[in-house]
Amino acid sequence: MGDFFNQGWSIYISAIALLGIAFCLWLLWTQRAWLSPSMEEQESSHVWDGNITELNTNVPRWWTVMYVLLCIFALGYLIMYPGLGSYQGMLSYSAAKEVQAQQEQINARLAPTYERFREMPLEQIADDAEARAIGQRLFLNNCAQCHGSDAQGSPSFPNLTDSTWMWGGKPEDILHTITEGRRGIMTAHKGVLTPGEASDIAQYVRSLNSLAHDQSRVPSGKKLFEQTCFACHGADAKGNQLLGAPDLTSGNWLYGSSEAVIVEGILNGRDNQMPAQKNRLTEEQIRLLAGWVWGLSNNTSK
Ligand code: HEC
Ligand code: HEC
Known part of the structure; x- marks a missing residue:
């Protein structure tokens, strides 16, 4: 205490x-x-x-x-034992230390199982039946609460089974995402754009995905997009994986494609975080997860 x-x-x-x-x-x-x-x-x-x-x-x-x-x-x-305020007790026992010791014991017991995968390339992990089975179990225990047990995500939690990636879909990109975490920040444009202007931009963004839109407002929306949004999403709206800015032409949506959702995001901005796993999971566990996730959209041998 x-x-x-x-x-x-x-x-x-x-x-x-x-x-x-x-x-x-x-x-x-x-x-x-x-x-x-x-x-x-x-x-x-x-x-x-x-x-x-x-x-x-x-x-x-x-x-x-x-x-x-x-x-x-x-x-x-x-x-x-600890019990008198911040006095640690003569045995300097702490519940946190006990949990840590148990965790180390478990990791030591599992080490031989993971040994085989330590040097295995991630593409090969995605192809290995045992690795996939462990990867899926790790995913269900550590990731499914946010990304869903089928890894298909939900609004604000990305779908990991499609081939659209905010932070890159190469095996090493995914490994980096899981190890270090990611934070996607889109600035709010409330004072910069009026709701009418934001709505024009939404018409333009919807037109890029062949969704129903008001054609008469697209030219003004396109112009505003090129002035305000290109720095992150690119002039062609295909996004920038260094910033985690999504491709707005892919047809896969993190938040949704309706005009209301797009306008809301433009005006209020977005701030979204994938928590780093490096202090929660071992390096081998993260490798198995990265291989498994990569395999969801790349592995054809399943
Ligand atoms: C607390 C919720 C949460 C947990 C737990 C979580 N994630 Fe995420 N994850 C997110 C969010 C939110 C994002 C989107 C970050 C952003 O918007 O930039 C994300 C992004 C990702 C991405 C990048 C997707 C892309 O398009 O580039 C990958 C890969 C990923 N997570 C894998 C995992 C794996 C594997 C685990 C389990 C170890 C996991 N996540 C656990 C919330 C979570
Ligand atoms: C500072 C960089 C930045 C700017 C400027 C910016 N965005 Fe974004 N945008 C992002 C990031 C990063 C995300 C992902 C947010 C997340 O991870 O949740 C995003 C997400 C989005 C989404 C959600 C996509 C989905 O799949 O649901 C839309 C739509 C969008 N931006 C449109 C725009 C428009 C239109 C503008 C111009 C008015 C704009 N953005 C300006 C960085 C930016």
Whole structure:
């Protein structure tokens, strides 16, 4: 628990923990009259139904001893393990370290399985039945929550089975994407373009994909596109993989092709992130994933 904002919280938590134990001992002390083994069974002054008298039986000695031992155990625990604010405990145990140690053990156990794939070219991984089986399992466990179990994505999460790539579809591009992560940022054009102008551009973008559009607004949309959008998407709208700017002529859409969605993106911009996996997965696991993903759109031997 070394992540407190300031020392005040640490002291506060420690005080509550120690006062709790002190309270238990104090409580025992206040009841000492009941605990005295010399005290014989006594009739109390509580009388029910005229002649039934409540009996006061003193607590057995083993109970008192256990109570005190438990308080001592609690103090001992707080000395050995973290529990008193930011104090690490004499054993400097931490749950995070334990998880890390378990992870290392598992990786060591799996190392021989992955050994065969360490030097294997990614194209060959995509062709190897065992590698594909492991790749798919890794995908289901680590990627499917965003990209879907069929890898076909959903709005804002790219489809990995088509041949349209924002960041490049060569095996080494995909390897880089998974290892380092990617962040696609499209600037907002709210102050730069009016909604009418954005809508003209949307007509032009739709025309590039042979989707229904208003032909009379295409020339103005094209002109605005060449002024405002070409720096990232290119004058031909085919995108730029260095920036993750998608090809707007491919017919595959990350967000959708409707005028409303395109206008919304133009005015408000986009900020989208693929999380880096290098600290979560081993190098071999990432290679198997890259090969498997590449194979989704390139492997013909499946
Ligand atoms: C938290 C959600 C999330 C997880 C988990 C995730 N991704 Fe992604 N991934 C994204 C997003 C969002 C993008 C799009 C980034 C962008 O818009 O530039 C992306 C992009 C990609 C791309 C690039 C697509 C292209 O067109 O260039 C690849 C390849 C990819 N992910 C593979 C994976 C693999 C393999 C895993 C599992 C290890 C994974 N992703 C896990 C959200 C995720
Ligand atoms: C600063 C660079 C940049 C500029 C300028 C820019 N874009 Fe983008 N655009 C991007 C990036 C990067 C993405 C991908 C966003 C993501 O990863 O989610 C994108 C995404 C899009 C999409 C979504 C495509 C899909 O598949 O759903 C459309 C449509 C689009 N841009 C159109 C435009 C238009 C029209 C303009 C000019 C008004 C423009 N962009 C200006 C970088 C840019």
